[in-house]
Amino acid sequence: MKNRTGLIIAVVGVLSVMISLPYYSGAYFLSVTMTILLNMTLAVSWDMMLRTGQLSFGIAGFFGIGSYVSIVAVSNFGVNNVVSIFLAAAFVAVIALALAFAILKLRGIYFAITTLALTMVFSVTIRNMPTLTGGSGGKVLYNTIFNGDTTKIYWLILTMALFTILLSIVFEKTRVHYAISSIRNDEVVAKSSGINVFKYLTVLFVITAMIQGVAGAIYTQQYGFAYPETAFSLDFLMLPMAMALVGGIYSTWGSVIGSVVLGLVAEYLRLVMPHGSKIIYGIIVILIILFLPKGIYGTLESKLRTTRNGARK
Amino acid sequence: MKRSAVLVVCLAVLFSVVFAAEPIKIGAVSPLGDITGKESTRAMQLAVKEINDAGGVLGRPLQLIIMDDEMKPASGAAAIDKLATVDKVDFFVGGMGSGVHLAEIPALKKYQKVTVWIGAADHNCENAVGADADWYFHLHPWDYQQGEGYGIAWTEIAKAYNIKIEKVFLAYEEGAFGTGSYTSYVDFFNQAKKGQGSWAAVMKQFVGASFKSASLGGGDYRAILNQAKSFNPDLFVWAGYDADAVPIVAQAKEVNFTPKLFVGAPPGWPANYGKNPLAENVILYGMWSPTLSDVSPAAKHFFDAYVKMYGEEPTGYFAPLGYINIYFLAEGIKKAGSLDKNAVIKALEKVEFKDTALGEPLKITPSKVVKHQGFKYQKILQWQNGKQQVIWPLDLATAKLVYPFSFKK
Numbered sequence: 001m002k003n004r005t006g007l008i009i010a011v012v013g014v015l016s017v018m019i020s021l022p023y024y025s026g027a028y029f030l031s032v033t034m035t036i037l038l039n040m041t042l043a044v045s046w047d048m049m050l051r052t053g054q055l056s057f058g059i060a061g062f063f064g065i066g067s068y069v070s071i072v073a074v075s076n077f078g079v080n081n082v083v084s085i086f087l088a089a090a091f092v093a094v095i096a097l098a099l100a101f102a103i104l105k106l107r108g109i110y111f112a113i114t115t116l117a118l119t120m121v122f123s124v125t126i127r128n129m130p131t132l133t134g135g136s137g138g139k140v141l142y143n144t145i146f147n148g149d150t151t152k153i154y155w156l157i158l159t160m161a162l163f164t165i166l167l168s169i170v171f172e173k174t175r176v177h178y179a180i181s182s183i184r185n186d187e188v189v190a191k192s193s194g195i196n197v198f199k200y201l202t203v204l205f206v207i208t209a210m211i212q213g214v215a216g217a218i219y220t221q222q223y224g225f226a227y228p229e230t231a232f233s234l235d236f237l238m239l240p241m242a243m244a245l246v247g248g249i250y251s252t253w254g255s256v257i258g259s260v261v262l263g264l265v266a267e268y269l270r271l272v273m274p275h276g277s278k279i280i281y282g283i284i285v286i287l288i289i290l291f292l293p294k295g296i297y298g299t300l301e302s303k304l305r306t307t308r309n310g311a312r313k
Numbered sequence: 314m315k316r317s318a319v320l321v322v323c324l325a326v327l328f329s330v331v332f333a334a335e336p337i338k339i340g341a342v343s344p345l346g347d348i349t350g351k352e353s354t355r356a357m358q359l360a361v362k363e364i365n366d367a368g369g370v371l372g373r374p375l376q377l378i379i380m381d382d383e384m385k386p387a388s389g390a391a392a393i394d395k396l397a398t399v400d401k402v403d404f405f406v407g408g409m410g411s412g413v414h415l416a417e418i419p420a421l422k423k424y425q426k427v428t429v430w431i432g433a434a435d436h437n438c439e440n441a442v443g444a445d446a447d448w449y450f451h452l453h454p455w456d457y458q459q460g461e462g463y464g465i466a467w468t469e470i471a472k473a474y475n476i477k478i479e480k481v482f483l484a485y486e487e488g489a490f491g492t493g494s495y496t497s498y499v500d501f502f503n504q505a506k507k508g509q510g511s512w513a514a515v516m517k518q519f520v521g522a523s524f525k526s527a528s529l530g531g532g533d534y535r536a537i538l539n540q541a542k543s544f545n546p547d548l549f550v551w552a553g554y555d556a557d558a559v560p561i562v563a564q565a566k567e568v569n570f571t572p573k574l575f576v577g578a579p580p581g582w583p584a585n586y587g588k589n590p591l592a593e594n595v596i597l598y599g600m601w602s603p604t605l606s607d608v609s610p611a612a613k614h615f616f617d618a619y620v621k622m623y624g625e626e627p628t629g630y631f632a633p634l635g636y637i638n639i640y641f642l643a644e645g646i647k648k649a650g651s652l653d654k655n656a657v658i659k660a661l662e663k664v665e666f667k668d669t670a671l672g673e674p675l676k677i678t679p680s681k682v683v684k685h686q687g688f689k690y691q692k693i694l695q696w697q698n699g700k701q702q703v704i705w706p707l708d709l710a711t712a713k714l715v716y717p718f719s720f721k722k
Contacts, residue, residue, distance in 0.1 A: 027423075028395035035387045127492070136492035140415060140437045148419050223386055223416035224441065229488075230386055230412045270388070271395075274345050274381045 018158055022151040034154055034222070036263035037161040038215055042240035043247070043255035044164045045211040048171060051250050052204050053184030054104075055112040057237055059212050061119030064232035066092050066213030067220040068126055071139050074221075076132065081145040085217040092213025093206050100202045107187075116237075123232040138227035145221035153222050160218060164211050168252040171204075180204065246288045248295025257297045336376035337369075337646065339639070340396030341407040342389055342417065343432075345381040348581065349409050352627050353431065353635030354379050356615070356670075357406065359622050360639035370643050371650065377639070378402060382409075386416030393420035403652055406638045408432030408453075409631065415441055422446065427657050429642050431634040434459065435493075439682040447658055452634060452641070452687035455680055460497040462690025463598065464511030466705040467548065470693070471515055473707055474714055478574070479517040482546035484537050484561075486526035486553040494552035494578065495521045520544050528556035534564050542570040550576040555583045562591040566720050573717040581629060587699040593721035598691045601630035602701035604711040605672035615670035633670035641666070641675065641687070661685070672709055 022030055042059055049056045069088040073079035079087060103114050126133045133139060146152035171177055179200050182190040191197055216236075220226045239262075240255075247258020265284060269277035292299045341357055344350035357377055365374045378400050380392035396402045397420075405421065405428040408414055414433035418441045421428055429450045436456055442449050454462065471478045483498050485491030502519040504510030522540055525531025534557070541549055549572035551561055558577055565575070576596040586592050603626060606613035615636050619627050627633070645661035646652065662685065666675040671688065680686035693705035695715060702712035 026394075026398045028391060028398050031387075031391040031394045031420075035391065038387075127488075135496075136488060136490075137435075137496065138412075138437060140441050142441065142443070144419050148423065150423075219387075223390065224419060225412075225415040225437065227412045227415075235385065267391075270381055270383065274379055275351075277381070278346060278383075 015162075019155070022154050027150060030150060030154055032263070032267050034150075034157050036259055037157045038219060039240050039243055039263060040256055040259035041157075041161045041164045041215050042212060042236060043243040043259050044161075044168050044252060045208040045215075046240050047244045047249055047251070047255045048168050049204050049208045050244070051171075051177075051184060052180045052201055053187075054107070054201065054205075055109075056115045056205075056208070057112050058115030058118050058209065059240060060232050060234055060236040061115070061122045062092050062096065062209040062212035063216035063219070063236045064119070064126070064226075064228070065095060065122055066216030067226045067231040068133055068139075068216075069213070070217035071141060071220050071226045072132060075139055075141055081143075081221050085214055085221065088217035089210050089214045093210045096206045096209035097202070100205050104198060104201045104205060119232055119234075119237070123228050126232075127228050134226075136228060138225060138230075141221070141224040144224040145218075153218075157218060157222075160211075160214060165252055165256060167207070167211075168255075172252060176200070242285050244295075246285060246292075246295055248298030248301075251297055251301075254295050254297035258295065261296065334373065336374045337371070337404075337652065338376050338378060338400060338402040339404050339406055339642065340393075340400060340402035341377055341379045342382050342392045342396070342405070343379065343407040343635075344384045344409050344413070345379070347384060347409065349432075349629060349631040350381070352629060352632040353407070353409070353638070355623055356619060356627065356632040356635035357639050359618055360636045360643075362622070363618065364639070364643050370646050371652075375639070375643065379407075382413050382417075384410055384413060386413050389413040389417045390420045393417050393424070397424040397426065402426070404428070404642055404657075406431070406642060407635075411435030411438050414438050418442055421449070425654075427642075427645075427654060427661070429638055429661075431631070431638045436681070439680060442683055444682050444684065447684055448654065449683055450641075450661055450677065450685040450687065451680070451683055452638065452675075454688050454690055455686070456493065456497065458680065458686075458689045459598070459691050460501055461511045463693075464501060464513075464515065465690070466693050467515045468511065469707060470705055470714060474716060476547075476573070476716060478515040478547045480544065480546045481516050481519045481548045481550070482541045482544050482572070483519070483521040484534070484541060484549070484551040484553075485521060485523050486529070486531075486557070487523040488526065488529065490554070490580065491523065491526070491552045495523070515548070520546075524553070524557075526553045526557055527560055528554040532557075532560055534561045535568055538565050538568050538570045541572070542568060546572050548572070548574045548576065550578055552578045555579050555581050555586075558583050558586055559589060559591060562595060566591065571718055571720065575718040584628060587696050587701065590721045592696040592699075594695065594697070594715045594718050596693060596695045596704070596718075597701065599630055599694050599701070600688070600691050601633045601671050602692070602694050602703055602711070603627075604700055604702055605709065607711050608703070608709055609668055609672035611666075611668040612670055612672040630671065636670045637666075637675065640669075672703070673706070 046059055066088040069091045070084040073084035073087050074081055106114055127136050179195050182195055183197050187197055243258035243262050244255040246262055248254025266281055269280055341354055343354050361375045361377045382389035382392055405426055408430040409432035411433040415438055425448050427448050431452045434453055434456045439455055467478050485495045501510055501512040502516055505512040505516040522537050524534050524537045578598045603616055606616050615633055644664045645657050648660035649656035662677055669675050675687055677685045692703055694701040695704050697712055703709050704714045
């Protein structure tokens with residue numbers, strides 16, 4: 001009971017700090033936090049799919065599609081900026097659902113490579129629709145969302161991150177968790193236990209793609225432009241993956257911790273070591289993955305469990 | 314009473330000295346992991362050192378605070394926020410990629426500090442900045458200005474050397490950079506067909522075809538080179554990346570394709586490209602060459618000072634642009650006599666350099682959208698005996714055009 005109350009107080013405390021951040025942090029810290037929250041959303045969503053045992057490299061693809069649906073909706077059809085984000089979510093969900101029937105029959109490396117190839121396919125398609133998308137020259141919005149009000153943009157990104165974390169926790173705490181863990185451990189056993197493997201994979205694939213599409217839409221609305229190179233940049237795949245790996249995969253908090261740690265480390269290194277910060281950043285990522293194979297959260301959790309068990313004995 | 318008066322005077326002197334020594338802060342945002350950003354910020358530091366050694370500006374030293382944009386839009390925007398709110402800089406300078414700059418523009422608009430930008434050629438940036446941004450000065454030519462400049466250049470070269478340029482072939486990489494080049498060439502060709510635009514006299518026929526750049530997994534240009542060979546162009550231009558520079562010429566030699574003018578238009582060239590025998594007689598577009606030292610005192614001063622400070626030669630035009638970036642701003646502040654924003658804007662509008670590190674004059678004129686545009690055109694250079702010689706502008710030429718193109722034996 002005491003633990004529960006403590007947890008509630010901690011959650012309310014953190015939420016209060018996060019919501020009120022624009023009132024006491026400077027513009028710079030807010031800007032860095034927004035980038036961390038965006039990467040956190042992508043990292044958590046990537047990990048949610050990974051929990052099914054399917055390694056998806058399609059983050060950047062869905063991110064890019066979300067970016068373009070949103071900017072085209074606003075720029076070509078005069079849709080409201082906020083509404084365009086919902087449109088992007090719906091569009092990406094439909095695409096992911098259609099793709100699910102084709103690619104969710106693949107497993108392992110075949111699924112991974114196919115999702116990576118999809119990013120290229122999406123990017124080439126966008127480049128070859130210049131009338132609608134601006135082609136290789138990209139598209140620019142002359143009025144960013146909320147007229148560039150960074151406080152409102154921050155709250156929007158925070159809402160997206162919190163929603164993703166909440167959804168991930170719900171999946172961890174409900175029977176979905178047992179179903180997808182079972183699929184990851186042994187698909188044949190899962191099937192023979194009555195689990196509808198395709199249904200669960202489809203649900204997870206569509207939901208995570210939708211989150212990635214929304215992240216792309218918000219990113220585009222925040223900065224007011226979309227170029228194929230930036231919208232489909234593999235940075236949106238590599239960074240969230242590194243964050244989830246550093247924090248610890250197969251858990252919500254692993255991705256959250258990884259995003260915060262790597263986000264702050266990257267920014268700190270950029271400030272103190274303008275030349276060569278990337279090298280140190282890369283070395284840190286490699287060292288953490290080598291020496292903490294379960295990630296920061298996974299290692300801490302194991303240590304806590306060992307300590308508790310020791311205390312009980 | 315006397316002692317108090319002396320104390321007050323001493324404090325006043327001390328205060329004025331401290332106040333006078335307070336630096337003028339300039340925030341630079343550039344991609345430090347890229348050669349363009351590395352060299353442009355080095356050149357900025359050189360300019361700041363020279364100005365400070367000469368007594369600073371308005372009796373105050375300049376302080377350059379450099380932030381890496383990591384070639385990422387979000388990092389560029391965060392860098393502007395940091396420089397404006399944490400470092401509290403007075404001015405913004407720097408720049409390279411258009412994609413990063415587009416994300417920086419909303420932040421720049423938020424602070425509206427006087428900004429002198431040397432990167433971002435994409436006209437989308439100009440549109441995003443808008444006509445109202447009187448605090449924005451852009452020194453690098455916009456993409457459409459560059460295209461227009463090439464038309465003027467080839468027309469003047471054709472006349473000066475009495476050569477015929479009518480058939481143009483563009484081989485372009487299939488990505489944004491190449492496709493963007495192709496789109497502008499198509500626009501110029503459409504204008505030329507009506508007898509309009511800068512290309513009217515030198516583009517009677519035009520063909521464009523795409524290839525996959527070696528930097529993106531391609532590297533076989535034989536098909537497109539054979540296509541160009543059958544077209545027999547007077548002017549062959551390839552728009553790709555530095556990774557294409559050597560293999561495209563090697564394969565042209567292999568298929569025996571020798572257009573009269575062989576032009577490469579990548580954003581950057583491989584290091585020591587000039588030492589490769591295949592580079593001989595290849596023409597390139599650019600804003601600067603070390604040989605400009607022969608014709609421009611300002612370019613010579615910059616080149617010598619850069620080599621003395623860093624022990625190596627700059628490899629591209631972003632170095633002299635970075636140097637000019639600081640001198641241009643410093644001259645504006647000096648003319649304004651204060652850091653007052655409106656006074657500095659008015660003064661910068663009037664700054665005029667007869668000669669710069671790029672070997673050409675600098676004067677602010679309006680472009681299509683923004684009020685304050687610096688340089689308009691690129692130069693035409695040619696590799697001759699391992700050196701980039703200036704062919705155009707004709708008054709800055711450091712060597713005669715080698716025509717027609719042939720491979721070195």
